[in-house]
Amino acid sequence: MxxxxxxxxxxxxxxxxxxxxxxxxxxxxxxxxxxxxxxxxxxxxxxxxxxxxxxxxxxxxxxxxxxxxxxxxxxxxxxxxxxxxxxxxxxxxxxxxxxxxxxxxxxxxxxxxxxxxxxxxxxxxxxxxxxxxxxxxxxxxxxDGAQWQVGLGKYAYETKGYRKIATVGEDYSFIYTQVFGLVLEFCGAGGQITNRQWVPLGTKDFASVIAALPDDVDAIYLGLGGADAVNFLNQYQQAGGKAHLMGGSIMVDQTILSAKGNAKNALLGTIAASGQADTWExxxxxxxxxxxxxxxxxxxxxxxxxxxxxxxxxxxxxxxxxxxxxxxxxxxxxxxxxxxxxxxxxxxxxxxxxxxxxxxxxxTNFVTEVVDDGKGALFSKVVKVIPNVNQTLGYDPAVFSKIGLPSRTVPECKKY
Amino acid sequence: MTRFIERHPAWALIALIAVALLLWLILAVWPPGLEEAIGRKRVFLNAVLNGITLGALYFLVASGFTLIFGLMRNVNLAHGSLYLFGGYVGYAISVWTGSWILGFIIAFVAVALVGIVLQIAVFRRMEGQDLRQTMVTIGLSIVFADLMLWAFGGDFYQIQTPSWLIGPVELPLVTAVKSSGEAVYLRYPLVRLVIFVAAIVIGIVMWLALNRTRVGMMVRAGVDDRDMLAATGVPIQLVFVAVFALGAGLAGIAGVVGGTFQSISPGEDTRFLLASLVVVIVGGMGSIPGAALGAVIIGLAEQLGSVYIPTYAIVVTFLIMVLVLALRPQGLLARR
Incomplete structure (x- = not known):
């Protein structure tokens, strides 16, 4: 050890x-x-x-x-x-x-x-x-975190048919940025975000957070990483959670997908986006x-x-x-x-x-889906590759600057 | 109890109303207005149950801490390290043998042994020198933390919940009524309930052992007057060692519990040391019922805080501690 x-x-x-x-x-x-x-x-x-x-x-x-x-x-x-x-x-x-x-x-x-x-x-x-x-x-x-989410919102809305989602994320700048990228695209496509929950980095007990997850949404987006993500998944499984999941870039990642234990299996089929995809050819x-x-x-x-x-x-x-x-x-x-x-x-x-x-x-950014390799190991499979993603996410810089900086409540869920 | 009511009738009335209100909140089906104001009942009930089960974990850690303090006047600031060590031992055993229960037993024994060594090799040498003992335990906790970081790395470990404990159970608590008139019952993770029950059993056994057995009598006598007890011919050093072993072993068990429904990693030692300090300060240093009360209060404050005032959740526990220190510095249930 x-x-x-x-x-x-x-x-x-x-x-x-x-x-x-x-x-x-x-x-x-x-x-x-x-x-x-x-x-x-x-x-x-x-x-x-x-x-x-x-x-x-x-x-x-x-x-x-x-x-x-x-x-x-x-x-x-x-x-x-x-x-x-x-x-x-x-x-x-x-x-x-x-x-x-x-x-x-x-x-x-x-x-x-x-x-x-x-x-x-x-x-x-x-x-x-x-x-x-x-x-x-x-x-x-x-x-940055927003660039790493490019493609996810559209894929969730158009291909998966998710219309309403809720987010849970760690309460700091990187996850704000990730949710920023997700919200801009998902809400731009016509989706709705009903609820954004923020938990302190290093939270151990997610039981109450899990209880507060809304039932009437199509999917729940998880912006967690490291020990927090594993703790969340473990307790999510103990609580019998069954919702569709969407993942941020450090949530659907080998750091979580190869964690010890079987809690990670809750992530099977989860869609995510990141600066890489494990099975890219x-x-x-x-x-x-x-x-x-x-x-x-x-x-x-x-x-x-x-x-x-x-x-x-x-x-x-x-x-x-x-x-x-x-x-x-x-x-x-x-x-x-x-x-x-x-x-x-x-x-x-x-x-x-x-x-x-x-x-x-x-x-380049990648939209992925979590798959089992048949031997119990989980990988992120490429669904879509998006080249040339810049920091303003393809928006006109003047428009982009009006959206505001990523935070707990920014951006609003609307088309910019 | 009756004396308390006689002396503070107003406070007793307020406490009674609060308890009645809480019971109503838990048992009744919430009217729609209330749901709109403070959210769904399911969230509230979950937060309450989570607070109580988290309190059970805090109680396991803090009861050993307060027992050792009560008898030996030794603030063992290495208690968090014993917790973390217990968690690692439990993890190693449960991976090696595949048995969750065995993890508890061996973690208890291993950490109790560490406690015995600590008591014999370190604390006996500086008996009665409170400050020196406290400083030594701070030093030891730093050494232990680095040793464990060396052996186990900075990774986080999670002890596998046995398959028969995974998943939720339905509790006879109504969270809502569907439009068809069918009641929706609360679903709650089984493993947390089991751990909660186990903590209650341990608490009751400890209370019985302290109040109904000969050894318990010696321990209580030692808490009241150590020197007089020694003078009556009781092998006081043996009692010290036994109590230290028990207190340490309980921290070890708590480590396995913590590793099961949360996870263990470097830094958990100080987190749980801090939690048990707050718990015993609120409950009263040296009192087992105090540790139980303090643990439930802190657990509830953390969980309800994280749901209803997430931004300030971390402050709430310390606010409670400050309030207790200001109004009742000896702790809520301290005898002296």
Whole structure:
């Protein structure tokens, strides 16, 4: 039961310390949620990060990359503390951080106080991070929570015939962003949202939340992740829940689909949308899945990489490739490196990624449905692939800015 | 009871009306106006039952805590770690043997053993030095937390509910009446009811053991005057060890319960330490009935709070604690 990540960290430090001493090093600080509700997500993120290092190597010209990992617990202050520690104690020059939504907003704000350094978002997906007052040295190569829901609302309304749904979500920026994306599309198609329930991150006892779910809806949308999602499903099953479910991007994800126990079976047939789909046929994706599977023994990883592994892979890939383009030149406040980062176009496992003027990813989104592979393992199967999803979700920027920022009650359920 | 009514007739009347109102809310079919004002009855009933069953879990943790404090005047701040350890042991055993019940037994024994070692190796050495003991337990809880993080990782574990306990049962409580006149009964998860009943049984057995047996007599005497009890020739150290083992074992059982209807992960230790501290402060340090009352109050406050005032739910329990500390600092049911 010894966890992989401790070993992983130990291994990577070991490898690093034995590497050529005389060589000049570029220090990169990495944060992941290795504590608290999102522990499993953080661990798999680090696996994705490691897979990228295996694939692309750590050499940049005549320099060697050194990665230092710090742990957070999904709260903004823990992320800023970890980032500060990496900068002040470990003297890192580049950051690959953070994982979770609220952390992202905090780290972006912190990034402004250190304009000479470069921050590459690892996996966080709150809209505000890059949409409101973006920081010139903060780059995000994954889409935000709203982009990750593109396609779901229409699919639920048109194909599944859901007309009225209710949502349950964790009470923080990333899930606000996810519900934002869902509501815009679902209500735009003519659907109705009867009820939005918000629960604190790290809720253990969902019994009352489950009791308060409305009966007269066609489906219930779940925007939960990590331990919260597993707790919810476990208690949902104990309470005998039978409604149709819809899932957010970290709800229908290997972090939940391969959890121990049988509560996850409640998710069979659930429709969801995310920046990836487990069973996508694309050769690039299949190659990444293979690399991930080969990098770790089966009991130390998920059957297939989670969204977090994919995001960490993508951001690590961007970091290494952009550094190679400038041959590891970090002079002049890393100006050349930042320029390369802004321009780079990634051929990521989950489709092509390029950045907009706010340094926010434009990428591919997937609508999926949960299926059983016949041996009891659950996977998300592709239903629809939507390329070129931008942060304003295809809306005219002026219209989009009038909708308001994602929150408990925004957007309203209407056609914008 | 009668004395309380004689001394505070007004308060007794208010309490009576509150109880009657609560019973009416639970038993009667709600008129439509009420449903419009505060939501459906099903939600309310569920929240009440959830509060009580959550209270049962809190009681299991807090009763050991308060027992140890009552006898040894030792605020064991490593109590949360014992809870978490019990949960991990229960998980490992139930995965290994496939038996849920066996998980309880072994978790009880294993955590009780840890308690015995703690009492003999640590607390006996600094008997009577309250502050030193408290500081040591804080240190120990940090060491335990890191050891468990090392052994079990940051992952969350969930103990499998046995298949005969999965799913809801219908309770004879009417939540609504359909237009056809047919009554709709409340459906509630069986596993929570079983755990609730088990907690009541444990509470009654503990009360009987304390009030009706020779050992219980010694423990009560020890709570009142430790030195005098020792002077009468009772092997007081043995009683201490036994009580510590029992208190720790109960925390272990609670860990398995917590792992079954919630989940266990790092951080749960401090959460449950905090919960049991609040429970015993509200109920009264050292009192078993106090722990039961406090646990139900805190459980209800958390669950009703999460339904009716979700934004401020976290504050409610602490508000209750502050109120109790302001009006009755010794706790609701404390004897002294």
């Amino acid at each position: 010894f966890r992989s990540c401790a070993g992983l960290v130990a291994l990577s430090t070991l490898l690093l310390s034995s590497a050529a001493i005389a060589q000049e090093k570029i220090k990169v600080g990495v944060t992941a949620t290795l504590e608290g509700t999102y522990t499993v997500l953080g661990e798999d993120g680090i696996r994705g990060h490691q897979t990228a290092i295996n694939t692309f190597g750590k050499k940049v010209g005549d320099k060697e990359l050194e990665f230092i990992i710090a742990s957070t617990d999904a709260t903004p202050d823990s992320a800023v503390r970890a980032v500060r520690k990496l900068i002040e104690q470990d003297k890192v020059q580049i950051l690959l951080s953070p994982l979770s939504g609220d952390e992202g907003i905090a780290v972006k704000n912190f990034a402004k106080t250190r304009p000479e350094l470069t921050f590459i978002n690892a996996a966080s997906g709150a809209q505000e991070t890059t949409y409101v007052d973006p920081s010139p040295n903060f780059f995000r190569y994954n889409m 694309d050769p690039g994706w299949q190659k990444f899945v293979k690399a991930y599977q080969d990098a770790f023994p089966p009991n130390k990883r998920f059957p297939s990489p989670s969204l977090l592994a994919t995001n960490y892979y993508g951001s690590t890939m961007a970091l290494i490739l952009a550094l190679r383009q400038v041959n590891g030149d970090l002079s002049n406040n890393q100006a050349k490196f930042k320029e390369a980062l802004a321009k780079i176009e990634l051929d990521a496992p989950n489709g092509k990624i390029k950045l907009d003027s706010n340094r926010q990813a434009i990428g």
